[in-house]
Amino acid sequence: MLNARIPRKTHNSLNRCALFNLTVISACLYAGMEWLFFMIRPSSLSILALLDSIKILFVTAGTISIMSIALLVILLLPAVAVRNSSWRSQLLILGNIVPALLLSITALIMLDNFTYTEFKFGIISTEDPLRSMYALGFLIFFWLMFISSKRAIWARQKFAFYLALSLLVVSIAAILATRLASYPNIIILGSDGLSARYLTAYDSNQKSTPFLAMLAQTSLVAENAFPNAGSTTGSTTTVLTGKNTIGTNVYRYSDTLSGRDSLEHLPGILRQHGYETVEIGTPHYVDARKINLREGFDVVNNQSMIERSSDTFSAALGNSLSTPFIQTILERASERLLHIFFIKNLQLLPVMVETSADPQSDEQRVDQIIDLLNHADQPLFIFAHLMDTHGPNFSFEKQVFSSEASVGKEWDERRYQDALLGFDGHVKRIYEHLAETGQLDRTILVIYTDHGFRYAIHERIPLIIHFPENASSGTRKNNVQNIDIPTTLLDYLGIPAPGWMEGTSLLDSEAPANREIISTTTGSPKEIAPPFHQINIAQLIVCQKWYALNVRRNIFDSGDISGHTSKCDQNRLPSGEQVRQRILEYLEKGGYDISSLEERQ
Numbered sequence: 001m002l003n004a005r006i007p008r009k010t011h012n013s014l015n016r017c018a019l020f021n022l023t024v025i026s027a028c029l030y031a032g033m034e035w036l037f038f039m040i041r042p043s044s045l046s047i048l049a050l051l052d053s054i055k056i057l058f059v060t061a062g063t064i065s066i067m068s069i070a071l072l073v074i075l076l077l078p079a080v081a082v083r084n085s086s087w088r089s090q091l092l093i094l095g096n097i098v099p100a101l102l103l104s105i106t107a108l109i110m111l112d113n114f115t116y117t118e119f120k121f122g123i124i125s126t127e128d129p130l131r132s133m134y135a136l137g138f139l140i141f142f143w144l145m146f147i148s149s150k151r152a153i154w155a156r157q158k159f160a161f162y163l164a165l166s167l168l169v170v171s172i173a174a175i176l177a178t179r180l181a182s183y184p185n186i187i188i189l190g191s192d193g194l195s196a197r198y199l200t201a202y203d204s205n206q207k208s209t210p211f212l213a214m215l216a217q218t219s220l221v222a223e224n225a226f227p228n229a230g231s232t233t234g235s236t237t238t239v240l241t242g243k244n245t246i247g248t249n250v251y252r253y254s255d256t257l258s259g260r261d262s263l264e265h266l267p268g269i270l271r272q273h274g275y276e277t278v279e280i281g282t283p284h285y286v287d288a289r290k291i292n293l294r295e296g297f298d299v300v301n302n303q304s305m306i307e308r309s310s311d312t313f314s315a316a317l318g319n320s321l322s323t324p325f326i327q328t329i330l331e332r333a334s335e336r337l338l339h340i341f342f343i344k345n346l347q348l349l350p351v352m353v354e355t356s357a358d359p360q361s362d363e364q365r366v367d368q369i370i371d372l373l374n375h376a377d378q379p380l381f382i383f384a385h386l387m388d389t390h391g392p393n394f395s396f397e398k399q400v401f402s403s404e405a406s407v408g409k410e411w412d413e414r415r416y417q418d419a420l421l422g423f424d425g426h427v428k429r430i431y432e433h434l435a436e437t438g439q440l441d442r443t444i445l446v447i448y449t450d451h452g453f454r455y456a457i458h459e460r461i462p463l464i465i466h467f468p469e470n471a472s473s474g475t476r477k478n479n480v481q482n483i484d485i486p487t488t489l490l491d492y493l494g495i496p497a498p499g500w501m502e503g504t505s506l507l508d509s510e511a512p513a514n515r516e517i518i519s520t521t522t523g524s525p526k527e528i529a530p531p532f533h534q535i536n537i538a539q540l541i542v543c544q545k546w547y548a549l550n551v552r553r554n555i556f557d558s559g560d561i562s563g564h565t566s567k568c569d570q571n572r573l574p575s576g577e578q579v580r581q582r583i584l585e586y587l588e589k590g591g592y593d594i595s596s597l598e599e600r601q
């Protein structure tokens with residue numbers, strides 16, 4: 001109620017201030033409630049480090065506050081235009097629409113979150129007449145909020161102003177801080193089935209990979225690296241998740257990630273940090289859709305997975321963690337409102353847009369990488385897996401090592417070397433493009449593979465990481481595994497690696513010499529049967545030794561890794577029986593019944 005003793009002019013300015021306070025506090029409440037909802041359930045937000053999630057909360061609150069204040073200013077324009085202070089006072093009432101709308105949307109979303117969590121029922125699934133009830137309820141609640149907002153005496157008090165102001169200041173500071181962050185591009189470029197012993201950069205005297213040998217001079221090179229799986233699908237999944245196959249249960253094509261595993265991966269974290277994420281693999285075998293890797297890639301094998309963040313948000317928030325989150329919550333609000341008011345029916349599945357055919361050749365895959373580099377307006381994460389070196393038949397353009405005599409021969413080493421030379425040329429083309437366009441010192445280039453020649457897991461594989469300005473170049477002699485890749489990349493970016501990532505960062509130091517590296521092979525799909533289902537061999541590597549347990553036949557074997565460059569002292573090596581027990585422990589921890597293996601045959 002109007003206090004008669006306060007002059008109308010002062011009263012109007014008090015009202016304007018109250019509207020500002022109510023708007024900012026309601027906007028922050030809305031952002032906070034959505035943030036909380038996404039934090040307490042498995043989501044791409046809840047997998048982040050707490051500090052990163054809190055930053056997202058404030059950037060979101062700030063962005064929604066600024067948008068709401070802009071709307072408020074527009075609604076108050078008529079009030080500013082009139083000179084009569086009594087009219088002005090009436091027109092100011094219009095401004096209450098903004099906090100009333102924010103509070104009603106918050107209430108609608110909270111109700112929806114509650115019914116969805118508790119009863120698995122939400123606005124999405126409503127049909128008429130319930131849909132109309134939601135609409136009616138929303139309008140009634142909006143009216144109540146409009147009235148309360150008009151009468152909110154507390155909002156005119158100093159404490160409300162200080163609260164709104166401090167929320168806004170912290171949020172704007174968070175927005176400015178995210179504008180300052182700038183991440184390099186990351187290209188994880190692999191080729192199928194590379195064994196270190198065939199590469200010039202490692203052991204081979206053949207000139208099969210002359211460019212990789214040069215690249216190694218200015219890169220971090222793991223001399224003794226190993227894969228964590230012997231199948232393409234299983235191994236590429238370990239690189240993306242930083243988790244072992246026993247745990248995610250993705251051993252081979254067509255296994256899928258489930259539960260939290262679907263959301264816990266490197267591309268998801270990078271996407272939250274403002275990266276555009278693209279997978280260039282092969283349909284089926286290297287395809288995030290097939291393994292149910294969710295909310296990670298914007299584009300998978302040329303199909304858009306997630307609608308790109310609106311350009312307005314990307315432009316305003318730049319390299320921000322928050323853009324996809326803000327996009328999500330605003331979409332949630334607008335979709336629900338449009339649904340209850342019968343303007344639009346909800347679409348439950350993400351729209352997939354076919355952009356062009358899947359790339360067929362490695363040449364086309366490299367063309368795509370170069371095209372992406374030419375057009376990116378935010379940092380890029382590309383996970384590319386090339387296939388010319390995939391056995392038993394290899395593909396190549398130029399015949400240097402092989403001859404006509406080897407045409408059609410499976411697993412022909414000469415043809416394999418020609419394919420390696422082709423891959424070397426692809427790496428060179430990308431590297432030179434980066435150098436020519438000035439992007440080399442803004443890009444991390446990782447050369448990896450999924451397993452050795454003939455799917456070997458007990459052979460050394462290449463791992464070469466070229467950082468901007470040749471940072472961290474040098475060799476790592478102790479054993480390295482593919483699941484160290486995501487941890488190392490996050491370490492370079494200064495993003496804390498989440499606890500579920502099992503690898504070690506190689507950035508500044510060696511991993512422990514005698515650590516255990518576990519990997520699995522799958523063998524013939526015809527033999528998939530309980531209790532070990534897809535697993536054929538579970539292998540542990542310690543120092544220069546591999547120990548393999550064939551779980552289907554209960555045969556245990558071990559041997560030396562050829563060409564190992566950092567051998568441990570013999571008496572530091574565990575005994576075969578100790579390693580066998582460790583493998584059983586890994587399997588048991590993975591939920592397998594190991595009773596069939598406890599009696600040694």
Ligand SMILES: [Zn+2]
Pocket residue numbers: 192193231232233390450451
């Ligand atoms: Zn493969």
